[in-house]
Amino acid sequence: MSLPPDPQVPRSGAHLGEHLAPLRRRWAILVGCVVAGGAAGIALLWFTPASYTATTQVLVMPVGTQEPGNQVTNRQREALNLDTEAQVAQSAVVAARAAMALRGAEPEEVEVSVPPNSAVLWIAVTAAEPAAAATQSRAYAEAYLAHRRHNALTAMAEQQRTVLAKLKHVNSAIELTIKRLHTLPRGSAEHAIATQRQNVLNRQAANLALKYDELRTVAVTPGAIISKAEPPAEPSSPVLPLYFGTGLMAGLLAGAAAAQARDRLDTRLRTAADIERLTGLPVLADLSRPGEHDLPLDRPHDRPHDRPHDLRRDRAHDLASAVVAACPGNRLLVKALPAHLYVSSPAEPLMIGAPLTVLDGSDVRDLSRADAALLLVGLRRVTSTEVAATVRRLARHDVPVIGAVAATDAVPSFVPFIEAHPHTSLGKLVATGELEVSVPAESTRMQALHRPRRRGKPA
Template identity: 65%
Template sequence: MSSGTGLDEHLALLRRRWLPFVGCVVFGGVAALALLLLTPPVYTATTQVHVLPVGVPEPLNQVTNRQREALNLDTEAQVAQSAAVAARAARVLGGEEPEPAEVFVPPNSGVLWISVTAGGPDSAAAQSRAYAEAYLDHRRAGALSALTAQQQVMLTKYKQVNAALDQVVRELVRLPRGTPEHTLAQQRQSVLNRQSASLALKYDALRTVAVTPGSILSRATPPDAPSSPSLPLYLGTGLMAGLLAGSTAAYARDRLDRRLRTAADVERLTGLPVLGDLSGPRPHGVLAELAGEVVAACPGKRLLIRALPHDLQPARRRAEPLPVSLPLVVLDGSDARDLARAEAALLVVGLGRVTSTDVAAAVRRLARHGVPVAGVVAAAEAVPTFVPLLEPHPHHHTLGKLVASGELDLGLPPDTTPIQHFHHPQRPGMPT
């Protein structure tokens, strides 16, 4: 019978398999501490850059209650981490290849946090400042390039309009006044004059645009403490990994290990009822309870005792008396007819020496002969020997005992009915 899925069943499984569980947790914690000691420390420095509009068209956000900045800072964050900015930062550092930068954008702000993680505090601060300066230079250069291109376009259009205007003026000189051609030429001259004036204003406006890519709000300073490795992070990760590995190992061990070590294992793995547990100390009255359990569980009058394994030895200590006379014919299997006559069977399982597979095989063998298993008696390394408290009549055989094979034998012949009445033997110190 497999374990259930309730919390109690899971906790019981972890209690049974505590050794691999605890071992994995301890190993995870120790491995995390060892990795913490072996990992070289690194430092993180951050520079805050305020990004401003440069005055030329650029990607914009729709300004709402949630997004109050017109600039698309997500795009700017990707630009700050680009290879072009990294190349500029390398030139700022004098040719030294910088570490990759991490850029964070606080919500509803126009500020970029440019962080660099390096092996030393001074190097991290210098690289963070280099990235910030390189980003602003790259943004300024891009804005100037776009502005120059716009000025060039305006200047080209202005020259084209002026050239067309000169041609119209020359035509007006040749055309007679009052003719339709002269009138059309005058209208075209007026249009070109307005276009030329508009282009001149736009060109002058582009030449006076101030390029302001942004400013550095807070320059990175060398950090006092390393940002990694972190003791809580490493230890927590190690313990969590140990918990997961320990739980998996405990469940796998519980599924694969079929050995019966306790009476609870017998019921859990075989599904058979345990009528008595004789593996530990036996308090007063336990044998009487065992006798009652056996009598109540046996559906017939002939009970076959089977020991698993078959080499269980009787206990070397003094035999303990069986306090009641059993109304059963107990068969020990020594007679070839015992298996055929038995109406039920009692398994005596040696804990720590038998697996649930062995018990299942024994149950199947008995089932093939139509003998149901009434229950199980759990024993330790040896089977206790029982002698009766009540003596039978002289013409009957004496009550048997659990022999070396672990089978309880009352010594009755096959056709003898169970003994129901006994007389008490005289005990020392008792009145006759």
């Protein structure tokens, strides 16, 4: 015979519903924070000054052999290293040239980007005015091209000087070699070597001359502006979706944190579900509502107000059954929290008997004789800390708490009223038809009223 498998006990926090439950309970805080975050985003959008972005597109071209080589990849398939050119376009030298073109005005910061697989630079400037943004973007583009042209011309001039100096040196060597050939006898080895040297120098001189002429005739084209910046018609920032979405997200996060903190710090019991959640006590009955939604409708035309007497009897029977099933003994101590909750509201006695002796705690011996306790918790008037303290106090006297009954300030008619006098305490519920002798300060026989009373008013 195999043993049954162990039951799966759910762990706390293992389900998403446990984390979302505080948000459902504190939905007002969450919604308020989300609305406040959205309003703050719109307010920030309203007070943030508008800015405009203008972009100039520059096509970059090679200007000579001095260009730094670029590794051809999937992103950049041009031989020119545009990432380096983008950094040059943002350099202080180009900014100084742009400032000179703007007649000393301090230009805004520039942003340069390189689209993949292209030889184009996007030079963008953001300013408070559309015209200023377009003017500064064009100034940066022209300053970059001027700087690039100047560098190319300077490098080519340096190359020309180097080639020309080397050509002069070769020509001087050729002159010396020719003068030496006239002094050497023909057919000698020295004459043959000098002739060979002359031929080599002549070829070098010819190559240098060709290179020098090439450098002098190279056209320097650093690039061209293919799209001039125009004053933008719409501001680039602030953007409504960005500000509003950020405000909503910030409000959502703040609302979730505030709802979690409020749910953890708030110990006041407002509903029957709060009693089970915060104290761990089972709720045997929820008497905080009139019971209009708890009445079973046998026919479509029935209404809750048509049968108030049957409703009270059914709910009283369910409460009595739950108490009898949960009580481990015959003496039940009924304790109200707070103690003065039901003093001003007389109650109608139960018509259903139960094999229990109900103690109200008015006698000093009630706590020692009680086999179990039932707590009548006044919603919105007591906290979970007070309920826990009462449970611990009863546990010190070996009185277990079988559960709680949630109620408001008005005692429903089927809840026994706890009298302050010792000889008029709650009666003894007897399941059988036999009568028991009443004991002072311990139990009294419950009597039925012939006419029902309205909720919240004494009979």
